[in-house]
Amino acid sequence: MGYIQDKDKKYLKGEFDKNLKEDVYILVFVGDNCQYCGVASAIAQEVAELHPKIHFEEHRIGDDLSEEYGLKNAPTVVITDKEKYGGRIRYVGLPSGYEFSSMIEDIIDVSRRTAEVSQEVLEKLMKIDKPIIIQIFVTPTCPYCPRAVRTSHRFAILNENITGEMVEAMEFPEWADKWKVMSVPHIVINEDVQFIGAYPDEQYIEYVIQAYEKMR
Known part of the structure; x- marks a missing residue:
């Protein structure tokens, strides 16, 4: 069983179909002894499965990309185009509760590039x-x-x-x-x-x- 309910998936698919323009990446940076890393990756993957323009990648704190972005804590979730925005739009900790909606709106804005x-x-x-x-x-x-x-x-x-x-x-x-x-x-x-x-x-x-x- 996933973290996103079916009715919410249906709503999100509709929003993504209407609003997504360019590819967008959800990058989840995980680490050792991280209580919420698995949940962060699972939620990000579920969101990415809702639309072909959304891509999920899992990285580790300490790898080259985390060093490039200056990330030190896990989980960190980055919403990016991998070019212009780099690691500048990010969540340190699980974007759950009310913050899940923030992540969805970020995905749309980054896809629209504005x-x-x-x-x-x-x-x-x-x-x-x-x-x-x-x-x-x-x-x-x-x-x-x-x-x-x-x-x-x-x-x-x-x-x-x-x-x-x-x-x-x-x-x-x-x-x-x-x-x-x-x-x-x-x-x-x-x-x-x-x-x-x-x-x-x-x-x-x-x-x-x-x-x-x-x-x-």
Whole structure:
């Protein structure tokens, strides 16, 4: 028995048929003594089986690709075209619960090779010419977290200098403790600027710009 129910598979097939344009890859990076790696790979494989433009690959933390992408933790799930986006749209921990929908929306955006933001936000995004890493600490039962995750991933799709990284706080408690995560979504940008909440794009980008300005 799989992880995705038949009625959900039917719905997802319809969404993929309507929206997918180019090939997209779900890369799952696994490691030793990893409680959720098997589940992450199984879910990714089930999703990939729903449409011929979606491809699943399993890699290991420590292999050449994980080193290229700068990945250290397992499981990490990357949604990519293997070229332009590299490993910049990623989930550290299992994208389950509400975050499953984030992964599906990422697949569609990456396949379309674009994401939607306002012209005002896009103009600010295009000014960023230095590496920015946005980490979003979440839990599977947080209904507000997907918005914060998706915002970072949309920004990453539109600007090659930005990486959006969901972190499942309960799977990586030592990481959450480091940043004193008490509620989610808790966002950390470049290990410097922090805020809590699922803000609209117009407010979210201001925190990104704040982190960018500190690098200048």
